[in-house]
Amino acid sequence: MQQESREILNIEDLRVRFETEDGIVYAVNGVSLKLGYHRTLGLVGETGAGKTTTALAMLRLVPDPPGVVECKRLEIGGQDVRGMTVSKLEQVRGNEISMIFQDPMTALNPVFTVGEQIAESIEIHEHLGKAEALEKAGDMLEMVGIPRQRANEYPHQFSGGMKQRVVIAIALACNPKLLIADEPTTALDVTIQAQVLELMNELKEKYNTSMIMITHDLGIVAEVCDEVAVMYAGKIVEQGSLEEVFGKTLHPYTEGLFNSLPNIKNRTAKLKPIHGLMPDPTKIPQGCAFAPRCNYATEECRKVCPALKNMGGTHCVACSAYDRDPDFLIERRKKNG
């Protein structure tokens, strides 16, 4: 596909709801994202913020009953994914855009060898014969640091970290332009985490892949990402470049996330968690979803839901405090300047 667009990914006003017997779950409530080529975006938020659902929606993998997906625009590499036929979509998945999931233990089919599972991707998209595809699958295994003889082994014979490497090998086998990684290291030990992240970084550089790293771990974002988008209750509340969001934090929720990190320099300081819980996704409040937990909230905050507002550069925030008072600064900014 020609690079007809300036971005690899362009989503506008994505909304996903699940219509179940127990009520409608509003998982994603108006998310817009643009990602340039060779860039890495960190999608941050707590569990239940809607990050995984957003990612699934990009590949149209949201289960059809009960999920309902609406958006104004969904383009990958300039192609309209929304209106695409299923067969075209199947050509795009795994080929131009790949996704890896959180739990490596259940991500691989137990009755096929890892070699076969990598080769399948290659057979489908590069139209190679079985033998050639297996050959290339071996190359991919080596690339992720697994000896190629192990291609004939079954998933249960690998450890969690190695399984995740296999998953990465499958995802990158056809050199996709965009890789979506949904909490790829959350289920792994910390030391293995570091290895896998390093591997992903290497491959990302080597293949020039754009990446969306979904995580709740700010440390990972700092290491790997160029841009950041913070999600809360199905909406993006702050987004911008890494420097902007980390250095000139704007949204109270983002501040809360940073405050939740234990400070290694100040061992005796008390932890500052964000009080309360994320709202029930079947009962999304009218006003700002974060208001009940926000230290700066006013009555107005609970009535009107703020829209994303540009505050300079690529930095945007959805907080009505900045509309009311142009000089408003959160505590973190006051300290950092």
Place this chain on the structure above:
Amino acid sequence: MYKYIIKRLLMLIPVLLGVAFVIFAIMNVAEGDPVYQVAGPDATQEQLEALRVEMGLNGSLLQRYFRYIGKLLQGDLGVSYISKMDVMKLYLQRLPNTLRLASLAMLVAVVISVPLGIVAAVNQNTWKDTLAMILALIGLSMPNFWLGLLLMLLFALKLGWFPSGGAEGFASVILPAVTVGVGLAALLTRTTRSSMLDVLRQDYLRTARAKGVSERKVIYHHALRNALIPIITIFGVQFSNVLGGSVLAETVFAWPGVGRLVVDAIDQRDIPTVTGALIMTTMLVTIVNLVVDIVYAYVDPRIKAQYTK
């Protein structure tokens, strides 16, 4: 792997001996002394005694049992009271017919149930699912011999498409096979559906879709391969019921198999034939179960690994 197979074969022996004992014991509890049956009304006491020894009926139950086992291991199941024919010969004559019937019945069952179960699982809670489950339930609730009678009525007597009995030609095995197969199909449909539903929830299917695998391949290649594993187990266990079912089908359609041999022999109080046939049939079932277990170990790589190390 071979070690596993040999171990299982060795474990077979006490089970088979046990089976033989149970059947032997049951059959020999029967009232009436068979010598009178065989000898006729004017035999003398001495003749009866001699006959008892000849027929192996002297001594305690255990003594007779061990004598029987001894002969069994040499392939000698005794002689029929009625026809005076060698029981083993009689059995082996009839066995191929029953096996033909049973294997066709199982084929019919698989051909009906697996696609139906998949359709039900993939379309869970729609009318297709409900219909398939209702059909399965009806199939489970119908006595198989009644189904046989109905099939005979419609297809043999009214429509004349198939013969109503006997073993002439290929067409004659169809109705009996369907009779036995439907009951198994009903059970397998439910099993397939349940197994597929479990597999359809698995994450690795999502991985396959994210790779760009077509939905058809996701269901029939990725999912089915996993769903088949428990189905194969049930299938093997059901061989026992298939043989039981063929007893009835053979009676309805006058099919010359092992089941009819047993039923006729019971009517005529032909104890050696009944005992021999029951023991041989149970041995057959046990061996089939062993074969299924081995196939299962090959099909599921996780289990295969356990036994090859």
Place this chain on the structure above:
Amino acid sequence: MKETKTETRASKIYKKRSTLEMAWRQLRRNKGAIIGLILLVIIIIAALIAPLLFDYNTDVVGMNVKERMKWPSGAHICGTDELGRDIFTRIIYGARYSLAVGLVAVLIALIVGVLLGSAAGYIGGVFENVVMRICDIFSSIPSVLMAIAVVSALGKSTINLMIAVGIASTAPFVRVARAAVLVVRDEEYVEAARAIGQPDWKIVMVHILPNCVSQIIVQATLRVGSAIISAAQLSFLGLGVPAPAPEWGSMLASGRLYIRDYSYMTLFPGIAIMITVLSLNLLGDGLRDALDPKLKR
């Protein structure tokens, strides 16, 4: 103080609600199970009041040669059989035999099976091994053949039929009971009971068996259905309830002789069997879904 009192009362009520009430509510939602239950109740009532409606000697077994082989009509809804007896009457009366054999056979299987199984699980060791091997042996004999063997050994009668079908149905109960016992055998409260000197049999009855009651109920309901079919099969083969009793299987056997020209005789008794077993299967399935905590779909 007051707070804790209301808390404990509330938690007690909640606990009582849990198993039985939740199961009942779940069952009520299952339309198939309700249909099955209603059908079963109708059949049971029919079986119970049959002797009040019909006189055994005249209506059920009384021969009436003039009326023989009549097709279904206003006078005889299901027609008459080869001896002139009204088939509908015989079918209603026949429910008594099928239900009786089914229930008694399963009762025998249940009592013997649960006793053996729980003993095997609790005592363990060689005893357990021997019992389970015997169970395997009995399972590897096709149940029809097993029942046939027992009847041929004991002779043809209704009681022997019950025993035969019962023996053939025992193995599943042994397994269920043993499995249930194994789950709880090593729990601390069992050890505690033993420590204060409770006799073993009491421990099993009071602490262990209540855990598997739901599984046993489900098994029992489904097994009554297969017992009824087994009884019909044996009667069909001439090894079950002796003539002239109106057992549905025997009725089909005689119907078979005239199937070519009098097909109605093979229709109605079969439908009776099917409806009865269907209702039991519907109810059993519903019970299984309602009582199994894993299947909350």
